[in-house]
Each structure stands twice: as structure tokens, then as C-alpha cells.
Amino acid sequence: MSISLPPRLDAIWQRLPFRSLLLVVLFLFVVKERYPFSNFPMYSNLDEEADILYVTDQADQALPMDAVFRTGSGTSKKMYKKELNSLTKTTGRKLEVATPEDRATAGRAVMATILERIRPKNMPAGVTHLRLYRKTFRLENGGLAHLEPEFLAEFPVPTP
Numbered sequence: 001m002s003i004s005l006p007p008r009l010d011a012i013w014q015r016l017p018f019r020s021l022l023l024v025v026l027f028l029f030v031v032k033e034r035y036p037f038s039n040f041p042m043y044s045n046l047d048e049e050a051d052i053l054y055v056t057d058q059a060d061q062a063l064p065m066d067a068v069f070r071t072g073s074g075t076s077k078k079m080y081k082k083e084l085n086s087l088t089k090t091t092g093r094k095l096e097v098a099t100p101e102d103r104a105t106a107g108r109a110v111m112a113t114i115l116e117r118i119r120p121k122n123m124p125a126g127v128t129h130l131r132l133y134r135k136t137f138r139l140e141n142g143g144l145a146h147l148e149p150e151f152l153a154e155f156p157v158p159t160p
Contacts, residue, residue, distance in 0.1 A: 051136040053077045053107075055114065058129040058160075068124075076110055080134070083109045097151040100150075107132050107152025113160055129156050 016022060053076045055063050065073050081095070084106040097105075111132045121157050128132060134147040 048139045049136060051077070051134055053080055053110070053132060053134055055111075056131045056133065057124065057127040058131070060131065063124065063127070063130070064122075068119055069114045069124045070119060071114060076114060079113060080106050080110045103134065103150065104152055107134070111153040111155050115155055118158065123157065127157055129154055 004010075014020065042098065052073050052075055055065060055076075056071065057063060063069075065071060083093050084098050084102060087102045087106055088095050111130070114132070117128070131151065132153045134152055135149040136147050137147040138147060
């Protein structure tokens with residue numbers, strides 16, 4: 001498809017460097033922030049609080065998530081948030097006001113899923129129980145506040 005321009009505009013158009021880039025920029029200016037043309041809005045506003053999930057042994061020594069459970073901390077956190085969201089939604093509450101019981105229930109569900117993914121050969125020797133913790137990091141007064149991890153669940157290591 002070819003568009004014919006008046007001779008004067010065509011001469012200007014031909015002299016422009018990076019014509020394709022100019023068209024893309026103009027297109028994105030018109031489209032703005034609409035899927036799939038996004039500037040990743042999830043990173044445009046960083047919260048003052050973040051949390052992670054991690055698994056320890058019975059002595060509270062952290063275990064390598066991917067090596068032992070074939071899943072990462074980020075994936076586990078997504079499972080946890082999804083489970084917690086479904087729990088709070090049924091009672092008409094928001095995720096942010098989840099009770100300790102809600103968090104523990106969601107933690108047990110995630111832990112049950114994690115246990116199904118264990119790589120027995122990668123489990124450190126002597127581990128008899130696994131514990132799931134949630135650690136929250138909060139910005140306060142220009143630095144990180146040191147908050148205690150929240151215990152969510154504990155399960156015995158399944159025997160093969």
C-alpha cells in the first residue's frame with residue numbers, strides 16, 4: 001500500500017531521518033496507555049511495603065526454593081496472593097485486611113502445593129519439617145524497617 005503525498009510534503013518526508021521511528025512514536029502517542037501498548041504501569045508506582053515468602057527447615061534455616069521445590073519465591077508469593085485473595089473475597093473483605101488466620105490458611109495451601117514439587121535428592125540431610133514464612137519489608141524514615149517474619153505453615157517432609 002502506497003500513499004501519495006503532494007510533491008512538497010513528499011520532499012519533506014523523504015528528507016526526514018528515522019521515518020519508521022517517527023510513525024511508531026506518533027502511533028503510540030495516539031494509542032496512549034492501552035493494552036498491549038503499555039509502559040509497564042506496575043512499576044510506575046512503587047509501594048512503601050513489599051513482602052516475600054520463603055521456606056525453612058525445622059531449625060529455621062532457609063532452603064533454596066528452586067533447587068529443592070522446583071519453584072521460586074516469586075511464584076510462591078503469587079500462589080499465596082491468589083489463595084489469600086479468594087479467601088478474603090468470599091467474606092467481602094479486601095486483601096489488605098486479611099486476618100492472621102486468613103494468611104495462615106493461604107500459607108497452608110501454598111505449602112501443600114510446594115510439597116508436591118519436592119526434589120528429594122536436593123533436600124538437605126536431616127530436614128524433617130518445612131516451615132513457610134512471610135517477610136515484610138517497609139520503608140520508614142528513609143530506611144528499611146526490620147520486621148519479624150510471620151510464620152504461616154509447617155508440614156513434615158513427606159517420605160518418598
